[in-house]
Amino acid sequence: MTLTGEYPAEKASLLDEPHGNLVLLAPPGCGKTEALALRAMGLIESKRVTAPNKLLALAFSNRARDNIGGRIRQLTQPAIYRQLVDLTNFHGLAARIYQAHASTIGLDPEAIMPERGWLRQVLTTLSDHHPTRQAAMDTLTRVKLQPLSDEEIASELERSGNDLAITAERIRHDSRRLDYSDLLRHAQRILLNEGVAELYALHYSAIIVDEFQDLSPQQLSIVSSISRNNVTYAGDLGQAIYSFTGADPEAVLATLRRLPDVRIIEFTESYRSSPAVLDVLNAVGKPLGLLEVRSAEPATWKLGGFSGAAAYVTPEAEAHFVINSAKLILDHNPNASVGAISRAGYRRKALDQLLKEFSATHPVFVWDSPVHRPDILRILRKEMARIRPFGGSQQEQLEQLKQASIAAFEPSDVESIDDVQEACAFLADRVQEGSSVVTALDAIGASGNPERTVGPGLHVLNAHIGKGQQFDWVFVIGLEEGHVPMFLAKTDDEITEEHRALVVMVSRARHGIVGTRALETSTRYGPRASSASRWWDAFENASRNLGPALHLSLDAHLNSQING
Incomplete structure (x- = not known):
């Protein structure tokens, strides 16, 4: 393999690592993302990933996705990256699965995709008591961590006795809308169909998963449905801070330790911090x-x-x-x-x-706002430059900007689309304060390069x-x-x-x-x-x-x- 001499031995070995399943335990700053990128490169150079199959790189969030994508691109040729690497986050993967196969379990593939904050807004309109709203949110999160149908969810909520959760779920269902938790549970349900799971297993020769400590057992089940024999997980229990989304780091790590032909690697040297x-x-x-x-x-x-x-x-x-x-x-x-x-x-x-x-x-x-995401800001400015010469009111320009920016992303990239909508809401507030859309955009700085x-x-x-x-x-x-x-x-x-x-x-x-x-x-x-x-x-x-x-x-x- 190339590049071996440029990395510490523990990371360079990932280029030639023979084990199918790896678990990388990497405290902050120990080069977890770099290690995953080296593993990806090793899988590609060893021909364990070859066209038409691909390597699936999964991350928990958009920022984590962009970080790992940037590192892999640094180590591979652009044409090889485009041909052999499929980069997404869990909600993006779930959206693809849902949009392609919803009808196999009787669901509407044209359902409205998730919007961040929608459920909280619904709960706020139904109750002005914060603890009551939070209890309803917790109940909905808990019951939807299972691969249950909408009818089964309704029954579970009835048994919970949480009237606010029952009402919110009824509103969601009647409006033909999905929340993020619905996207994941339906993807899990779809992959219980062995034929669909086999399609994805044949398409992806290997998988790398970043930040495994943030996964719920449900998300781990989605990965396992696609592959149990050639997956690399990286993470750190010390950074497990997403239990409110259903993450269960100890249970996930215990499952990973039982994977067939698994090797556990621990990193203890920091390349980030003084x-x-x-x-x-x-x-x-x-x-x-x-x-x-x-x-x-x-x-x-x-x-x-x-x-x-x-x-x-x-x-x-x-x-x-x-x-x-x-x-x-x-x-x-x-x-x-x-x-x-x-x-x-x-x-x-x-x-x-x-x-x-x-x-x-x-x-x-x-x-605080997604408008500071560099890729979102770049697209907003590009589309605004195209829209501006045609004039129109600030509200009209803002609506055109939102629709054009949404169209710049794949339909399955639900989190980026959600970020565009939230960013445009941020701009709408500035317009109400008397600014123009252009001036508001010019006043914003991105929070850096998401890949570096x-x-x-x-x-x-x-x-x-x-x-x-x-x-x-x-x-x-x-x-x-x-x-x-x-x-x-x-x-x-x-x-x-x-x-x-x-x-x-x-x-x-x-x-x-x-x-x-x-x-x-x-x-x-x-x-x-x-x-x-x-x-x-x-x-x-x-x-x-x-x-x-x-x-x-x-x-x-x-x-x-x-x-x-």
Whole structure:
């Protein structure tokens, strides 16, 4: 095989790996995506994947899909990639299966595809009580993790006694609409037909699956229906933060360990993060029993990287520290990427209020809207340039833009189509505020290249959105009880998932990691004292720079880097 000498032995061996089934356990920054790409290349070069068959590359999200696709393209010739690699996420695969074979189980192939937020909107119109809405959402998620027909779902809901879930499901069914959970359960049902499953098994010679810890047993069943003998799974239990979608990482990993002819490979060297970042990551992750990660090349990090922790009186003071620190970093290095990450959006309010002024001098990217996805933004601008010369009202232009942008994607790419619709809703809000569509588009920056690291500037986001991404510097804000972990987490399993969310936030950092908290936070009833997160001590004790002088320590570190 080619390229063997360019990679560490543990990864280079994937080019010639004889086992049919592989499970790659890779903590953050240990090169999981690169390992999957090497496995894909090895399968292609060894002729275990040949035309007309293909390699199916599956990811959990659009960002993860784009990451793995970019890495595989770097290692293969464009013509070979187009001919032999089929890249999608689980909802995209489920949509293809549904649209092609729905009639085999008596379903309508023309049903309305899922729209993000539709179910929550329906529940909101039916109830103004949040706990009641959440209970209905949880019930619907739970019953639809089984390969049941609509009639069987209705019966299960009747047995649950959740009237709100029953009503919402009836509305969905009567409107000939699918939610994302319906797409997956119907795909699972369709693949129970041995003839259909065999079609896909014949089409795909091998499968690679990214982020297996985010899979539900249902999604694993979909993969297993297509192939049980030539599948590579990669993931990390420490980043398992999607139980609310039905993910069951322990059960999935237990199933993977029982696969025929399976080999388990563990990676423990980080190629992403500095020793300072890894000290914090290991300290925070130790109670979870995670593998300890060491730097693969510690000498390459000037001063060993940076870590720090500090408490501020209010979220406003904390936010000014983050903004001033981001300015300091970007003034020293305009090419740096800085991530400001909170567990939930409400805790970012003080920071968000400072972004407009900051954006006058430095790039700012808020990841809350899909309009910041580079591929979505590129298509919106391209289609707007074509539409604009024909005139029309702003509303007419916006509707034309939405329809033209949707048409740019395959019908099965339901998440990208959903992202286009949400992005256009974002633009519609700007138009209502008095902007033109063109001006609104011009004011938006993409959050970087989805196939590589994110671009220069300050990136503001929540924990789940940033999963799979990396920044030169990360500020984890709001390390207080009630936020990290969230106040909604009550059971041991929920607390464990909150702990993993913190691991995800910390592990996004390459050179520097900083954790902050506020001594008091704002509520609808006024300020209240807040206590440190139960994981604060581990973060603080592993950090190299502490307290009120943290900004000065950061400045000295940056100056030392330049002078050194």
